Amino acid sequence: MEAIFIYIAKSSGLIILFYCAYYFLLGKETFFNSNRWFLLSGLVTSVVMPFFVYTKIIWIDPVTVPNLKYSQSFIPQTIPQESFEINWNYILISIYCIGFIALLIKFAADFYSLNSVLKGKKIQQQADFKFVDISENIAPFSYFDYIVYNSSMYTTAELENIIEHEKVHSDQNHTVDVLISRFFCVLFWFNPIIWLYKKAILQNLEFIADKEAAKKISNKKAYQYTLLKITTHENCVAITNHFYQSLIKKRIVMLNKNQSKKRNYWKYYAILPALVAFILLFQIKTIAQEKNETKKVSERNQSVDVYKIKNTTTDAELKEITKKLKEIHHVDIEISEVKRNSNNQLTAIKVDIEKGTGQDQTIQIEGNEPIKSCGIVIATENGSRKINLVTDGGIDKPMVIGNRIVEVSETSSPDKISTISTITLPVPPTPPAFPTGPMPQAPAADMSKMPKPPVPPANPKDKVAMSKFEKEMAEFERKMESFEPDMSAYEKQIEEIMSKREAIFEKEMEKYEIAMEKFNVAMEKFTEEIQEKYGKNSEEYEINMKQYEKDMKAYEKNMKLQEKEMKKLEKENKRS
Structure with missing residues (x-):
């Protein structure tokens, strides 16, 4: 679905690009035949170019996952219930299909209308043309080699002018241009520029026919009067080259305009830099691949120790846990208010950790039933230590410690549990900010002078x-x-400053894009490991993926803020 929207957006963008080039550069030139092929090539390019994508491969170092003895402490979390969400993609595609089908039906209705006009009429063959004299009050038109007119409505001279005009349409196959432009209006009906594009194509075809017909007509002034007379006929067949067109004034102006100078042909090549920019911005796909070379996986200085207390833990074992925490981790704990039932099972216990050290924690369990498993988790990373207390049987489940999934397993020592695996959630890189700074003052010219x-x-x-x-x-x-x-010097200063800042920003963006590729590769590995270890439908997978989606939304928000700042900066520079 997303690929369809991207293709439509790219095609629409190219159509707008070609129309702007025609409107601002070529619309006033008399290169009518060249303009015809330029406009048609714009439609073809808009359909074909989005399919051609150049794949750029960036080789990166393999992303290593350290072989450690811990994972995530999974403190029980509640998964929010799924709420109903509107799928806007389906709504947009439905709206597009409704418009597409409606215009397709209108297209078919126009063919039927044309067939109704031609059906049963007498056809007179002359050379390559088929002349059809009708009685309906319809403007003269041509459709491939058919030339249709109502001879009773015009004088002999006027009819001669009309036929010469329509012969040009027929001889140069202008009907093909009309049908192509109409089809693109059906395909891209939502884009207002395509309707202007179609109008430009039809108007240019009239310029061609007027120019060629005028060469064969001795009285050029009479031909222009014929144009004015035909404007009174408003009825015409939609999918044909009809003699009546709006903007008759512009046709007469172009008919009398001097031939454009050949040096103005450079305007046709002005579209090339824009197409190159389009390819560089949208048609290059960057893929990150890991290098094949094998590297040693170095272990990070990280460890997680879990000391588990079960309802069967004896007083001697509790003292041993206290002793080991003091000797190994320099952590003081106090175990008190210990109660047991008739089966010597723990029913109540209180554990105080490091009072007065800033990491004070207390767990207290009271009741008549045997306690569930609880324990003390000590995570050490590069000399930094973090202490957690886990109760209510949470120590028997995968736990979340920092950004790692920790799964514990029993060791030979009954009072100590070591984590056996770690899966670290990758952190997305921070996008660079466009360099800012003071700008030179505008010249204080006396505007009153x-x-x-x-x-x-x-x-x-x-x-x-x-x-x-x-x-x-x-x-x-x-x-x-x-x-x-003064103004030229000021503009030069602004351009130099902005050029330097853009160069700095582009370099930072290149580094950022490489970092993003590495992040995407790391995320793929992270997802695969989560699926392989816990299963795609597991609670751990869902929680971690929701966290990832939350991080990515924050990242997208940062990118939008960055884009907003860029536009604001650009606006300020333009104002300066």
Whole structure:
């Protein structure tokens, strides 16, 4: 499901990229045929490019799991009951399917409408074209080699202009462009840009037909009058090249516009850097693999000792536990209020640990029934010691100590239990922060001295007024040049500072990405070990995975805050 959304997002992004390039760079040029292929290639690229992903492999050192004598102390925890959650993925895909099916039905209905117009009509074959003269009040249109019109609505000269126009559509297979653009509107109906994209394709096809038809028509002015006359016909067939189009004014302007200079062809290549950036940002998948070389697994200076007290523990054994804690760990404990039943089983006991040392702990069990197992857990790591008391039989279960799962097993000594395995939960790396610092002050230019731009004349055809306006513009530009050196120097300072900070941030991000790859590998091993040891459906696995999900949510929150700070910084820089 996620892969579908990612593909749709990438394709939509490419469509937006090509449309912006056409709208801002090519829309005003007269390279109509080149624009046609540019727009079509944009649609093809948006469908194909997301499938091509380059896999980059980063070799990392093997992640070792220390061979230790402890695991996690699993203090009994309650697992929260699952609550009902809305699956937004299914809701979004359902909405998309409804829109897709509705537009697909509309597409089929348009084909049926076209068939109704052509059905039973007399077809006149001339060369490669099939002419159909209809009686309906429908704007002239072409569909592949069919040219359809109502001859009773036009004069002979007007009909000649219309037919020349539609012949261009038919001869250059413009119907294919129409169908492709319509199909993409069905596929990406939720993206508003695709509808503008389709409009740009249809409009450009009209520019092509107008340009080619005008070459064959002697009276160019009469052709333009024909365009204006056809605007009164609002009925047309949706999936055809119909003579009537909105924006007739723009068609007439483009028809009279001078041919664009060939040097402007560079604008077609402006899309290439954007595509390269798209590939670098979204089409490179980084995979971390461990090196095959074998390394020794070094043990960390960690240990966990568990001293267990059962209902059958004798007074002598209690004294032995007190003695060993003093000798081995330098921990003073006091055992008191010991009571036993007729079977010499412990029914009550009180254990005080290190009073006045900052690690004071007390456990006291009272009652008439034999006690459950309890004990003292001492975890030592790199000289740091932590003492825990475990009661109510918890010492017989896997325990949680820090971020380790500790499982204990009986040893030859009845009063001491050593942990036999450890599984450490990996900690995600911290994302780097974008470097900040003071920015240079903007030049304190006297804005009151900045000249005001001249107002263009209301009538551009007034040569005297236009001449005066051009002189005023030249004077305005000359005055504005005096303000440019300070602003250019300031912009250069800002660019240099931001360039250095971006370089530092990119290096930190590369280190962070490598650290994240190592973290992901460690998490995979952690999950496999938990599943292998406790089973995928075990309570331990669920608790640890919930903790992992909690950590990852915190990590995602940090990343969103980081992104927010980046946008804020970028906004401040732009404001400066």
